[in-house]
Amino acid sequence: MARLSRAEAKARTRELLLDAAARVFAQKGYAGASVDEIAEAAGYSIGAVYSNFGGKEQLFVELLKERANDRVTQAAEILADAEPGEAHRAMSRLVIDVADKDTDFAPLQAEFWLYAVRNPQLMETLAERMREPRDMLTALVGRSVPGAAKADQLSTIIMALFQGLVRQRRTDPDSVPEELFGQALEWLFTGAEADEEQP
Known part of the structure; x- marks a missing residue:
């Protein structure tokens, strides 16, 4: 087996520490x-x-930043690989996969939020860490929704919708059927595009 360079070993250590931290913080x-x-x-x-x-x-x-970036990257890959008309269904499957298979995600999201409200002096630090993934999502939305001048606002809504539906699915799976997130995105984008078209 090839020996890791110093930079590769450091990156591997960071990755293992982040994975362990996710499990321990969630529990x-x-x-x-x-x-x-x-x-x-x-x-x-x-x-x-x-x-x-x-x-x-x-x-x-x-x-917090790492996990948010991972989800946005997953969404970008899904949208890049999806056939026309399949993107919303593919995004819905992401919600279901995260809720059903990544059992640490919902508790971690709740923990991040609780930590922020309990530590107002660190609110800006946490908000700053979330700007990068939100900016990535904003760029993705801007490419995916022609004419959506409010891509930054849409990305904020999408992140909140995703987190809320994952949490709801973990609590009451029947209330969040597989197609719900995709349907909600269609409603959101249809409304945004209609708003853009108004004089």
């Missing part, structure tokens, strides 16, 4: 999770957490 919440537990779950020393992230709070904030 125990921010307050209940310790750096020791996260390091142990990843198979590293506490020093690895501090050298890569500076501490629990920075790790938590970085995890």
